[in-house]
Amino acid sequence: MAENPKSTSNDEPVTAAMVIIGNEILSGRTQDANLAYAATRLNDFGIQMAEVRVIPDVEDTIIKTVNELREKFHYVFTTGGIGPTHDDITAESIAKAFGVPIAIDPMARALLEEHYGVDNLTEARLRMARVPEGAVLIDNPLSRAPGFQIGNVLVMAGVPIVMKSMIDSVAPRLIGGKPVLSRTVTALVRESDIAVGLENVQDKYSSVEIGSYPFFRKNMVGSNLVMRGTDADVLEQVVEDLKVLIRDLGAEPLDEPPV
Amino acid sequence: MAENPKSTSNDEPVTAAMVIIGNEILSGRTQDANLAYAATRLNDFGIQMAEVRVIPDVEDTIIKTVNELREKFHYVFTTGGIGPTHDDITAESIAKAFGVPIAIDPMARALLEEHYGVDNLTEARLRMARVPEGAVLIDNPLSRAPGFQIGNVLVMAGVPIVMKSMIDSVAPRLIGGKPVLSRTVTALVRESDIAVGLENVQDKYSSVEIGSYPFFRKNMVGSNLVMRGTDADVLEQVVEDLKVLIRDLGAEPLDEPPV
Numbered sequence: 371m372a373e374n375p376k377s378t379s380n381d382e383p384v385t386a387a388m389v390i391i392g393n394e395i396l397s398g399r400t401q402d403a404n405l406a407y408a409a410t411r412l413n414d415f416g417i418q419m420a421e422v423r424v425i426p427d428v429e430d431t432i433i434k435t436v437n438e439l440r441e442k443f444h445y446v447f448t449t450g451g452i453g454p455t456h457d458d459i460t461a462e463s464i465a466k467a468f469g470v471p472i473a474i475d476p477m478a479r480a481l482l483e484e485h486y487g488v489d490n491l492t493e494a495r496l497r498m499a500r501v502p503e504g505a506v507l508i509d510n511p512l513s514r515a516p517g518f519q520i521g522n523v524l525v526m527a528g529v530p531i532v533m534k535s536m537i538d539s540v541a542p543r544l545i546g547g548k549p550v551l552s553r554t555v556t557a558l559v560r561e562s563d564i565a566v567g568l569e570n571v572q573d574k575y576s577s578v579e580i581g582s583y584p585f586f587r588k589n590m591v592g593s594n595l596v597m598r599g600t601d602a603d604v605l606e607q608v609v610e611d612l613k614v615l616i617r618d619l620g621a622e623p624l625d626e627p628p629v
Numbered sequence: 630m631a632e633n634p635k636s637t638s639n640d641e642p643v644t645a646a647m648v649i650i651g652n653e654i655l656s657g658r659t660q661d662a663n664l665a666y667a668a669t670r671l672n673d674f675g676i677q678m679a680e681v682r683v684i685p686d687v688e689d690t691i692i693k694t695v696n697e698l699r700e701k702f703h704y705v706f707t708t709g710g711i712g713p714t715h716d717d718i719t720a721e722s723i724a725k726a727f728g729v730p731i732a733i734d735p736m737a738r739a740l741l742e743e744h745y746g747v748d749n750l751t752e753a754r755l756r757m758a759r760v761p762e763g764a765v766l767i768d769n770p771l772s773r774a775p776g777f778q779i780g781n782v783l784v785m786a787g788v789p790i791v792m793k794s795m796i797d798s799v800a801p802r803l804i805g806g807k808p809v810l811s812r813t814v815t816a817l818v819r820e821s822d823i824a825v826g827l828e829n830v831q832d833k834y835s836s837v838e839i840g841s842y843p844f845f846r847k848n849m850v851g852s853n854l855v856m857r858g859t860d861a862d863v864l865e866q867v868v869e870d871l872k873v874l875i876r877d878l879g880a881e882p883l884d885e886p887p888v
Contacts (some may be wrong), residue, residue: 393840396678396853398668399811400842405683409657419655421690424664427840429681447739454821455841456828486821494824513845527746527835552658552665562713562745565753569715581686582714586772596642596653610861 381600384547385420386412387439391450391460392528393426403530404449407612411537416546427451431461440467440523445544447537450528452517454494461518464525465502475501478516485514509539546601553609556624557616558592560584568595569613571608577601578608585627592627632786638649641861642807644679645671650719651787652685662707662789668797675805676704685747686710691722699782703804706796709787709797711776712754720777724761734760737775744773768798807859812868815883816875817851819843826874827854830867834861837867846888851886 388408394400399428409419420443425431427450439446451460465472478499483491498515508517508524512535517526519540526536528583557564561584572580578599585592597608613623653659661683668678679702684690691710698705700775708721724731727869736757742750757774760766767776767783771794776785778799784797816823820843831839844851854865870879 379635390681393838393857395664396668397809397811397857398665398678398682399855401665405654406660408658409655413656419657420685422649422674422681426679452841453841455824456831457838457840462868492821498821499822521722527847528632531845535741552656562751562754562757565714565756566751572715579652579716581716582712583653586788586790596657596658598652621817627680 377617382547383550384417384445384545385443386417386445387421387423387443388419388448389432389435389439389446389448390422390424390528391427391432391448392424393457395450396426397425404528404533407530407534408447408449408537411534411541411548412544412546415541415544416549417541417544418547418550425511427457427459429459429463431467432460435465436464436467436523440521442573444522446523448523448525449533452498452515452525452527454497457600458497460525461500461502464520467523468502468504468520470503470520472500472502474499475505475507475509475518481514481516508536509517511535511539550598550600551598551602551605552598553605554597554626555595555609555612555616556591556592556627557595557621558624558628559616559619559621561593563619564593564595564615567618571611571615574611575604575608576597578604580608587627590628594627633702641806642809643676643704643789643804644702644861645676645679645704645706646682646702648691648694648698648705648707649681649683650707651683651685652716654683654709655685657760663787663792664710666789666793667706667708667796668858670793670800670807670859671706671803671805674800674803675808676800676803677806677809679782686718688722688725690716691719692726695723695726695782701779705782705841707782707784708792711757711774711786712872713756713786716782719784720759720761723779724781726727726762726782727779729762729779731759731761733758734764734766734775734777736766740773740775767795770794809857809859810861810864812856812864813885814854814868814871814875815850815851815886816854816878816880817883817887818875818880819850820852822878823852823874827871828875830870832872834858834863836868837863839867844888845881850888853886 501518505518506521583594617621764777766777842853875882
């Protein structure tokens with residue numbers, strides 16, 4: 371777990387929303403691969419994913435969604451729609467959401483010139499150097515065309531390997547709170563048999579959020595009990611309580627689901 | 630492709646939103662596996678996924694999200710939070726969203742009695758028979774505890790195999806429009822080299838939505854060009870235009886990305 375020197379001093383959680391822009395995710399053709407990585411990585415820096423929206427490449431929808439979410443959460447991350455083709459409308463839409471002009475950024479242009487060669491920097495490629503006025507570039511070590519941050523909105527590529535490199539480059543400079551720690555205890559016990567005891571444990575620990583996730587595998591039925599909180603010692607106490615509960619039900623607590 | 634006898638007569642698309650309720654998806658611990666299946670299956674019946682939200686197990690958030698989306702889209706599908714444990718608050722929240730009481734449904738109770746045995750239908754299990762007043766049950770062939778539909782909101786389980794069986798059982802009875810057909814042409818051509826030609830093709834066919842998705846694989850750079858529309862003949866014309874465009878750029882169109 372990386373330590374974040376810019377952590378907020380109080381215990382209020384720092385929250386983020388993610389906006390996945392892309393018809394190909396909505397249609398079911400492509401499985402999103404960005405949310406799980408972004409949520410996990412941001413949590414390392416004390417930023418909790420609080421809401422995610424998947425929306426189409428439609429300007430009005432992008433504008434409304436981003437403007438609503440940037441009021442509600444500390445950060446908004448968008449993925450997708452910053453390439454060179456006609457369906458890449460994210461940068462323009464974000465500029466409109468903020469009510470600022472969009473223009474070629476000299477540094478972004480220089481990065482693309484270096485990557486493609488000055489003579490090969492076509493009109494289409496130059497589109498990728500357009501950022502809203504006032505935006506700060508987000509480095510893309512992989513294919514150079516940068517993302518950008520304007521206000522609390524961070525605009526990233528949709529291609530998973532590029533998105534990952536952008537998140538990795540930008541996350542350390544964001545201001546976060548305490549990372550949420552999680553522990554999991556698994557039991558070959560039906561959720562409905564452990565429900566009452568589980569609620570009692572939850573009532574005892576208000577700072578920990580306990581989730582129960584059933585699984586069905588071959589002929590086994592079981593529950594993954596997931597605890598989330600910011601205090602490792604308290605989480606350990608909850609783990610011990612749950613192990614007692616599981617043994618009381620005649621089962622043995624496991625560290626992970628059986629394969 | 631299944632034919633839907635209840636198709637709407639006009640060409641207006643029938644739209645759906647999906648609300649994925651669950652802290653474990655938001656935290657990045659679990660990768661959502663429901664969206665891609667639901668979107669694909671619903672499209673078979675002429676229902677287009679138009680927006681997806683991932684939200685936490687928080688009553689107020691569930692209520693506001695569902696109430697906003699059920700006004701905007703023809704259908705709203707929720708997944709998650711209908712099990713027997715304390716963190717399963719979806720049914721109660723949906724009842725509050727509609728302003729109706731929640732109560733044990735006799736048929737849901739009978740299904741659970743049959744599944745668990747009358748003597749084993751504990752208080753916790755009986756929670757899974759609670760549905761908002763006026764709701765219609767959605768069959769769960771797999772583990773019996775049903776989902777439900779109230780108004781245009783369909784409430785389903787979060788466990789992927791259970792969600793799939795619920796979607797399969799409910800989708801055929803929904804009223805849909807024309808399914809969206811899609812075709813893909815792949816080229817080992819950079820997006821930025823095909824961008825101008827692609828925009829020209831897009832301008833020629835207003836009824837077709839053309840998306841371009843770059844890929845980077847080993848040392849290959851290429852673009853997947855995806856066309857979506859409801860008329861197979863028009864899509865075929867677009868495919869032919871794109872093949873000409875790709876050959877003009879000195880490449881060969883492929884049916885799928887090279888491995």
